[in-house]
Amino acid sequence: MDTLVRAFSAPAFRELGYWLFRYRRTWRGSIVISVVNPLLFLAALGLGLGTLVDRDGGAYLRGDSYLEFLLPGLLVAAVMQTTFLEAAGPVMQGVLARGNYRAAASTPLSPADILHGHLMYWTLRAVMNATLFTLVSMLFGAVEASRIPLLVPVAVLVAVAFATPAAAWSVTMTRPSQINSMFRFAILPLYMFSGTFFPIEQLPSWLWPVAWATPLWHGVDLGRTVALGTATPLGTLAHLGYLVAMAVAGLLLARRNYRRRLHV
Amino acid sequence: MAADAPAALIEASSLTKVYERGGGRAGFTAVDGIDFQVRRGEAFGLLGANGAGKSSTMRMIACVSPLTGGGLRVLGHDSVTDGPAIRARLGVVPQDDTIDGELTVRENLLIYGRYFGLSWKVLRERSTRLLEFTRLSDKAGDSVSTLSGGMRRRLTIARALINEPEIVLLDEPTTGLDPQARHLLWERLFQLKEDGVTLLLTTHYMDEAEQLCDRLVVMDAGRIVAEGAPAELIARHTSREVLELRFDRLERQTMTDRCRGLVEHMEELPDRLLLSTDDGEETLGAVHRRGVRPVTALVRRSSLEDVFLKLTGRSLLD
Numbered sequence: 023m024d025t026l027v028r029a030f031s032a033p034a035f036r037e038l039g040y041w042l043f044r045y046r047r048t049w050r051g052s053i054v055i056s057v058v059n060p061l062l063f064l065a066a067l068g069l070g071l072g073t074l075v076d077r078d079g080g081a082y083l084r085g086d087s088y089l090e091f092l093l094p095g096l097l098v099a100a101v102m103q104t105t106f107l108e109a110a111g112p113v114m115q116g117v118l119a120r121g122n123y124r125a126a127a128s129t130p131l132s133p134a135d136i137l138h139g140h141l142m143y144w145t146l147r148a149v150m151n152a153t154l155f156t157l158v159s160m161l162f163g164a165v166e167a168s169r170i171p172l173l174v175p176v177a178v179l180v181a182v183a184f185a186t187p188a189a190a191w192s193v194t195m196t197r198p199s200q201i202n203s204m205f206r207f208a209i210l211p212l213y214m215f216s217g218t219f220f221p222i223e224q225l226p227s228w229l230w231p232v233a234w235a236t237p238l239w240h241g242v243d244l245g246r247t248v249a250l251g252t253a254t255p256l257g258t259l260a261h262l263g264y265l266v267a268m269a270v271a272g273l274l275l276a277r278r279n280y281r282r283r284l285h286v
Numbered sequence: 287m288a289a290d291a292p293a294a295l296i297e298a299s300s301l302t303k304v305y306e307r308g309g310g311r312a313g314f315t316a317v318d319g320i321d322f323q324v325r326r327g328e329a330f331g332l333l334g335a336n337g338a339g340k341s342s343t344m345r346m347i348a349c350v351s352p353l354t355g356g357g358l359r360v361l362g363h364d365s366v367t368d369g370p371a372i373r374a375r376l377g378v379v380p381q382d383d384t385i386d387g388e389l390t391v392r393e394n395l396l397i398y399g400r401y402f403g404l405s406w407k408v409l410r411e412r413s414t415r416l417l418e419f420t421r422l423s424d425k426a427g428d429s430v431s432t433l434s435g436g437m438r439r440r441l442t443i444a445r446a447l448i449n450e451p452e453i454v455l456l457d458e459p460t461t462g463l464d465p466q467a468r469h470l471l472w473e474r475l476f477q478l479k480e481d482g483v484t485l486l487l488t489t490h491y492m493d494e495a496e497q498l499c500d501r502l503v504v505m506d507a508g509r510i511v512a513e514g515a516p517a518e519l520i521a522r523h524t525s526r527e528v529l530e531l532r533f534d535r536l537e538r539q540t541m542t543d544r545c546r547g548l549v550e551h552m553e554e555l556p557d558r559l560l561l562s563t564d565d566g567e568e569t570l571g572a573v574h575r576r577g578v579r580p581v582t583a584l585v586r587r588s589s590l591e592d593v594f595l596k597l598t599g600r601s602l603l604d
């Protein structure tokens with residue numbers, strides 16, 4: 023507890039301040055993206071594909087519309103992707119020559135302060151993204167207003183669970199192409215097979231354990247059960263446990279890697 | 287000097303840095319058990335060829351590089367346990383600059399200052415003053431990508447001063463600067479010294495070391511090979527004068543051989559032959575009597591460069 027308090031004390035907030043200062047320059051564009059992104063997805067998948075699905079897929083959806091089924095997964099996956107991109111690239115740049123991390127490391131901040139400050143920034147951005155996403159979805163009728171206070175924290179938890187391992191990994195990277203490969207060969211496949219667009223029960227049964235093992239599936243399923251009111255205590259606990267464990271493991275690994283890379 | 291001031295602001299004892307190497311190979315020893323002390327208010331230099339371990343030493347003092355062995359006290363604190371407290375009172379000009387390309391010139395000062403917990407009010411005032419001090423006021427609102435190399439260097443120095451540090455670490459502060467910019471920087475560094483700031487700098491320029499440093503150490507392959515004031519080192523390690531001879535390329539070897547034994551210490555460089563002597567003119571006469579015909583001959587006073595050559599067998603700017 024003591025270390026937790028110290029971890030998020032003043033020095034880390036200075037690093038948060040740095041990222042917020044930089045955000046001042048890009049906030050308009052980022053808000054447009056946060057609003058347009060769900061609009062496009064909901065229009066194309068929800069309205070277009072959704073009408074098709076709703077016509078014959080009633081059994082799987084248990085009475086909910088495809089749009090309602092889709093929304094929680096879309097939200098969780100979109101927030102996760104944005105967080106990955108905001109964590110991976112800037113972390114790698116930060117640690118290279120002329121990067122922010124190098125400069126910050128010569129001030130009273132410790133490598134852990136730098137990590138914690140940046141993590142606060144990703145968390146804040148995830149809250150913004152998730153909130154905007156759900157508000158837009160509400161206008162589409164894709165989610166009930168009463169579910170938003172539960173859905174947003176789920177999306178933010180998933181974002182943090184991805185942010186810490188992404189930071190731990192990126193801080194050891196030296197080329198942007200490595201980040202791109204990670205996105206293409208790990209993040210996108212996760213997105214496709216995590217049950218975002220269809221229930222994983224649609225896949226051959228031998229593939230289910232693969233889906234259960236992936237973190238995004240836990241996030242998507244947690245979001246969906248919360249949004250549709252089908253959550254079970256055991257399932258929820260398993261999802262939460264998985265995501266929290268991932269966030270903590272990532273944090274510990276990132277702290278070690280930050281120290282090794284910034285204090286050589 | 288105040289009587290209660292600590293004897294030394296920086297105290298290194300058997301300071302050692304070994305970099306780990308992958309693949310199970312033995313580590314590489316960049317700093318090999320060095321001892322030195324820097325007193326309050328002095329300008330202290332680290333001289334050495336490329337790879338001598340200067341930057342490694344600087345980074346340990348800046349508390350961004352853990353020691354492998356030995357002890358290091360900075361401003362009365364143990365560098366191992368009190369890194370943040372030490373860094374709060376240091377100004378750092380690293381060898382490769384870490385100016386933030388995402389920010390303007392002025393923002394670089396403001397945002398960096400925030401890391402020291404300074405208020406915006408204090409920072410606005412200080413950044414204006416420091417931009418004037420480094421003659422960058424005209425550039426305050428510009429993106430740093432529009433700065434020349436020398437301007438970036440000056441901005442790095444301005445930034446290092448934002449927390450009004452007691453010690454400023456300057457790792458090759460003037461490398462890549464034109465003579466005018468160097469002189470401007472020297473003048474600024476003198477001013478800092480007058481204000482009581484302790485300076486620790488590395489350089490490859492002998493004139494810079496002679497001008498700026500009260501005391502210096504010469505490093506070679508991670509060890510200290512000499513220590514003292516510039517004039518002291520020159521007196522101790524070299525003769526009074528140096529005779530520099532240049533030869534035609536084809537004759538170089540025979541001419542060099544003819545000079546052997548003339549003086550106690552002779553240094554053969556790729557382009558020149560250096561003869562240490564107490565009387566350059568007289569040695570030149572002796573050289574001529576041996577039938578040696580140099581293309582050019584020059585008698586000059588001994589400098590730190592000669593000390594360096596003698597001690598390390600290396601040219602500084604190799």
Ligand SMILES: Nc1ncnc2c1ncn2[C@@H]1O[C@H](COP(=O)(O)OP(=O)(O)OP(=O)(O)O)[C@@H](O)[C@H]1O
Pocket residue numbers: 286305306314315316334335336337338339340341342343381
């Ligand atoms: N991070 C590192 N990992 C491994 N080896 C390193 C690292 N940094 C420096 N070295 C090695 O340590 C030695 C000393 O390097 P250092 O940068 O301290 O030299 P220097 O005296 O500053 O040289 P220069 O004049 O070129 O700046 C060099 O041989 C270098 O290759």
Ligand SMILES: [Mg+2]
Pocket residue numbers: 340341342381457
């Ligand atoms: Mg160096």
